[in-house]
Amino acid sequence: xxxxxxxxxxxxxxxxxxxxxxxxxxxxxxxxxxxxxxxxxxxxxxxxxxxxxxxxxxxxxxxxxxxxxxxxxxxxxxxxxxxxxxxxxxxxxxxxx
Numbered sequence: 001x002x003x004x005x006x007x008x009x010x011x012x013x014x015x016x017x018x019x020x021x022x023x024x025x026x027x028x029x030x031x032x033x034x035x036x037x038x039x040x041x042x043x044x045x046x047x048x049x050x051x052x053x054x055x056x057x058x059x060x061x062x063x064x065x066x067x068x069x070x071x072x073x074x075x076x077x078x079x080x081x082x083x084x085x086x087x088x089x090x091x092x093x094x095x096x097x
Contacts, residue, residue, distance in 0.1 A: 014039050022052050024093055030058035030079070037064075037071045044072030053092045057085045 007013040010032055017025050025043060029036055040054050057077040059065045065076035075088050
């Protein structure tokens with residue numbers, strides 16, 4: 001069983017991850033005006049146990065996808081990869097912590 005909590009504000013999502021055990025943070029970057037690289041870096045630096053997996057989707061460019069993965073994202077999916085979002089999230093959730 002997986003519980004899902006949705007946030008309209010990405011900052012609230014990052015705070016929630018820091019406040020409670022979280023298996024996966026999935027960030028939808030479509031139309032978002034926030035520093036996703038800094039947010040992912042902060043989440044990955046937090047002393048969370050078990051490890052928080054981070055996926056970003058609707059990423060506009062390969063350069064941004066690379067920056068997100070360098071910041072610690074486990075997966076960054078380009079906008080052109082919409083069909084891969086759900087399978088990628090399932091795969092991340094299936095990985096051991």
